Amino acid sequence: MTRTRATRVKKVPLWRWRHNPLRRSSDRVEAWIVLAAWFVALVGGLLAGVAADAGMADSLAARRASVHTVSAVLTGNAPKSATVTTAGGSGDTVWAKVRWSGADGSTHTGMARVATGSTAGTSVKVWVDTRNRLVTSPPTALEARLQSALAGVLVAFGTGGAAAGCACLARFRLDRRRMRAWEAEWKRVGPQWRKKMNG
CATH class of the missing domain: 1.10.287 (Helix Hairpins)
Structure with missing residues (x-):
């Protein structure tokens, strides 16, 4: 009894680039x-x-260059419980009203995140843009x-x-x-x- 060997079809690399009458x-x-x-x-x-x-x-x-930190103070006591934070807030900070002075001496107020239980007059660092508007902190260099x-x-x-x-x-x-x-x-x-x- 003879064994038949299956023939393999050999793949020709780059066949589409070769001269071939069947191409x-x-x-x-x-x-x-x-x-x-x-x-x-x-x-x-x-x-x-x-x-x-x-x-x-x-x-x-450019975003990092357009913002800078200023020293602001709390205008009132911050809540002691984090349950009053808005959605997406962390448990260690709450929203509180702060006041700061611009480079031209003008006074500004706004809401910023501060540590829970902070008392009125506490100094905090906030980020502002060139128009003295509160902004989120820019990403670090890393x-x-x-x-x-x-x-x-x-x-x-x-x-x-x-x-x-x-x-x-x-x-x-x-x-x-x-x-x-x-x-x-x-x-x-x-x-x-x-x-x-x-x-």
């Missing part, structure tokens, strides 16, 4: 689409990520670096994913076009084969 024009188009998708995904994604990182870093640096790096990574992956998605869509449409061409060709050739087989 269709759509195969060449598909090869260019794949090449362009890889280029955009790798190079374009890298450049977009670096640009997003730099843009976010500049934006956060936080800003992490945020900008994360933005760069997300944009890079988003660009690569978009390129891959467009390439898949283009290849899908090419496949559908080839299937329609094959169907049309079979409708033309199929009856002739049937006549030969039946004849």
